[in-house]
Amino acid sequence: MAGTVAVKTKSKKIWGLHPNVFFLGLTSLLTDISSEMTFTLVPLFLANVLGTKTAIIGLIGGLSDSTEAVLKIFSGRLSDKLHRPKLLTVCGYSLATIAKPFMYLATSWGTITAIRLTDRVGKGIRVAPRDALIADSSQAEEMGRSFGLRQAMDTTGAVLGLALAAVIIYAVQGGGLQLSWESYRWLVLGGIIPAVLAVIVLLIFVQEKERRHSPTPIKSGQERVLPSRSQAPFDTRFKLFLVIIAIFTLGKFSDFFIILRAQHLNVPLMQIVMMLALFNITYALTALPMGILSDKVGRKRLIILGWSVYALIYLGFALASNIWQIWLLFAGYGLYYGAFEGVGKAFVADLVPEERRGTAYGLYNGVTSLALLPASLIAGWLWGASNPATPFYFGAVVAFLAMFGIMMLVKEPSHPVRTGRG
Secondary structure, three states: OOOEEEEOOOOOOEOOEOHHHHHHHHHHHHHHHHHHHHOOOHHHHHHHHOOOOHHHHHHHHHHHHHOHHHHHHHHHHHHHHHOOHHHHHHHHHHHHHHHHHHHHHOOOHHHHHHHHHHHHHHHHHHHHHHHHHHHHOOOHHHHHHHHHHHHHHHHHHHHHHHHHHHHHHHHHHOOOOOOOHHHHHHHHHHHHHHHHHHHHHHHHHOOOEEEEOOOOOOOOOOOOOOOOOOOOOOOHHHHHHHHHHHHHHHOOOOOHHHHHHHHHOOOOHHHHHHHHHHHHHHHHHHHHHHHHHHHHHOHHHHHHHHHHHHHHHHHHHHHOOOHHHHHHHHHHHHHHHHHHHHHHHHHHHHHOOHHHHHHHHHHHHHHHHHHHHHHHHHHHHHHHHOOOOHHHHHHHHHHHHHHHHHHHHOOOOOOOOOOOOO
């Protein structure tokens, strides 16, 4: 039967979901522990230790976020052709793990850029096939829950990574506004172990999927009947969604600027780390409930909610003048991620034929990543040419425009686009 997905061996569910979902979530958790320790404070390392200008930091952030774009597109398509999403996922996580220890030796922004780009290449390779694995391991009625769980576990890893980072920073340098070189090197060393464990979990516990195909079309009363994997077309709604996501992302610059904005308002270093932890706690606590809610009320409503929150949060960052306001904004920023990130990926699964999910996730992740480079360049220019609040005003306006775009132009499907999956 075309598009049928079968697991090689029957597996007992974990938390009501296929084991692949849980173990891919655990892989993300461990990876995020490592990434938060290694890369989250890079903008402060660049600014405080190396004295790098804000425009360069913006360029690095944009390049870091957009380098993965083309690779996401091609890795998703390659995943659909090879039918080996696990292989590409392992390669991506492994490359990122190899790159991280070299941050210990970094002494210039050029070296940091090269290492960070290598890490992003690894992410570009792994994200689309990983998302396709999750979608293939989930029934349509539990898609939001599956992506919500992975997102929640990923973000729990970020909380743990930031907690460990706070402990290391306090042990090495105590308080203060700026990050020291010695503290950062200890953070890099601490991040190596969970990165290695993540690859081990992925290799041992995530099962490769086996697909069976039929040369003839399937007769069905479902929304879309497709003759083959290679010919399955994308719905117009999916194409519109990609365009609107690209517009939204032009105002969603690198999170480097949020960290710099906090420091610009004289928030102490330890409080910045704790604020990042609060952001991730809010994200982790809301991702799974929002995913489950999207299964019941629809993805589009929650995406609109998430973008509304995002626009208001950016207005808050532009207007904030007190540290307590920054605390609230970081918590609200986590709510945006919880309401949109996992739900947005589940929405992609609703809009495309399951035979082309790898390609679709490649396009989705690729478009968002490509737009991050001009977004960060614009933000860096606005920061320097005007003032630190201006990029956030710009981001809020663009988010409102994208919100109205999806409200007016993208109709939510009454049921997912599928082809023959039982």
